[in-house]
Amino acid sequence: MTIAINIAIKDPKQVFNDDFYSRLFDYDNFTEVYYGGASSGKSHGVIQKVIIKCCQSWEIPRKVLWLRKVGAAVKLSIFQDVKDGLADLGLLPFCKVNNSSYEIVLPNGALFIFKGLDDSEKIKSIKGISDVVMEEATDFILDDYTQLVLRLREKKQKKRQIFLMFNPVSKLNWVYKEFFEGAAPAGTKVIQSTFLNNRFLDDAVKQHIMDLERTNPAYYRIYALGEFATLDKLVFPTFEKRRLDPHSDELKELPDYFGLDFGYTNDPTFFVRVKVDMKKKKLYFIEEMCRKGMLNDSIAHAIKSMGYSKEVITADAAEQKSIAEIKRDGIRRIKAAKKGPDSIIQGISFMQQFEIIVDDRCVKIIEELENYTYIKDKQTGEYTNTPVDSYNHGIDATRYALEPLNGSANPRANTFKNYYF
Numbered sequence: 001m002t003i004a005i006n007i008a009i010k011d012p013k014q015v016f017n018d019d020f021y022s023r024l025f026d027y028d029n030f031t032e033v034y035y036g037g038a039s040s041g042k043s044h045g046v047i048q049k050v051i052i053k054c055c056q057s058w059e060i061p062r063k064v065l066w067l068r069k070v071g072a073a074v075k076l077s078i079f080q081d082v083k084d085g086l087a088d089l090g091l092l093p094f095c096k097v098n099n100s101s102y103e104i105v106l107p108n109g110a111l112f113i114f115k116g117l118d119d120s121e122k123i124k125s126i127k128g129i130s131d132v133v134m135e136e137a138t139d140f141i142l143d144d145y146t147q148l149v150l151r152l153r154e155k156k157q158k159k160r161q162i163f164l165m166f167n168p169v170s171k172l173n174w175v176y177k178e179f180f181e182g183a184a185p186a187g188t189k190v191i192q193s194t195f196l197n198n199r200f201l202d203d204a205v206k207q208h209i210m211d212l213e214r215t216n217p218a219y220y221r222i223y224a225l226g227e228f229a230t231l232d233k234l235v236f237p238t239f240e241k242r243r244l245d246p247h248s249d250e251l252k253e254l255p256d257y258f259g260l261d262f263g264y265t266n267d268p269t270f271f272v273r274v275k276v277d278m279k280k281k282k283l284y285f286i287e288e289m290c291r292k293g294m295l296n297d298s299i300a301h302a303i304k305s306m307g308y309s310k311e312v313i314t315a316d317a318a319e320q321k322s323i324a325e326i327k328r329d330g331i332r333r334i335k336a337a338k339k340g341p342d343s344i345i346q347g348i349s350f351m352q353q354f355e356i357i358v359d360d361r362c363v364k365i366i367e368e369l370e371n372y373t374y375i376k377d378k379q380t381g382e383y384t385n386t387p388v389d390s391y392n393h394g395i396d397a398t399r400y401a402l403e404p405l406n407g408s409a410n411p412r413a414n415t416f417k418n419y420y421f
Helices: 042-054 077-087 142-153 176-178 203-215 216-225 296-306 321-328 343-351 365-371 392-400
Strands: 031-036 063-068 097-098 103-105 110-117 131-134 160-166 188-193 240-241 254-262 270-279 282-293 313-315 335-338 355-359 374-376 385-389
Touching: 031 042, 031 176, 031 343, 042 077, 042 160, 042 188, 063 077, 077 103, 077 110, 077 131, 110 142, 131 142, 142 160, 142 176, 160 313, 216 365, 254 392, 270 296, 270 365, 270 392, 282 296, 296 321, 313 392, 321 335, 343 385, 343 392, 355 365, 365 392
Parallel strands: 031 160, 031 188, 063 110, 063 131, 131 160, 240 355, 254 313, 282 355, 313 335
Antiparallel strands: 097 103, 103 110, 254 270, 270 282, 374 385
């Protein structure tokens, strides 16, 4: 039997949000689904609950599998968040943290393992899992969830649970169909939260979220109210998802194109690598990098680490200063996109000529394709040819990437890498 870790918290309100504290020791539901708006504290609340659960006395030390769909996203997302959660509870100095293998051992022998599920073979050898946490659950597919549930149900650990956290996106996503379309599976608890549930959120962030109601209603419904999007007319109604190998006969002779869309606080910086078959009219999404809060030197470093410092990269022309700084930092062939009248509509029309195939590890591109819609005229009820300014950062980067098609982009072969720094 494991020894319980005593965590002395004088004032729980200084540590926990009320909604999460009320269910902190409730382990009766096999599946717990946490969804809602941005900055609602759902991920932090789940991390707190799982840590404290593992600190209890159990016959067998708990072994928790913390997951992101793409392995490259683990280091600076869920792995760092859990370390922060352990530090907040005063436990981190007493834990054994392996920053290379992404494992943490608690003082009572409980083990945290952090993995990406872009390759399901990565977790097949892990035995004795007691709990699973799926961060950004909408990035996964139903088969991922099904296989994880089957693995959990085979184990002898008591009070086994699987936790899912996500911002709701479109109703096309598997989580909506599984947990919200009709009755949820037996043993499932669904918990919604918004930024209003998070007492630790500062006023500036709250104001920004509230401002979305005026500046971006589509984002407001999802990121403020935590609602699933009711989709209108999709810009790209059909596309194919499958695993792509840049070295395959299908792809190895096709040229690469690279695009960059800038973001920082509220929007992500988005870098894409695509391949184009002009004869067969096929557009392949090979790799993506997506991250908020990136300074220009970090963007340059990321592009170098991906192996593309010598490639032609077409970037958002509105960020001339950023382009100059990235060029100064060694990305010599970066250039500004040509922005003419109606360049967005023209660029989208060009993309719509192609059959779109997306590597299943490009989870953010997939999210955009499933949510990028046209604006509906409020008076006539008819759709315009202008898209909503949401779910378009990867799409914008792709429009920029495709500009050199009338020039020359040198083909290159590379293994797949996906980056979420």
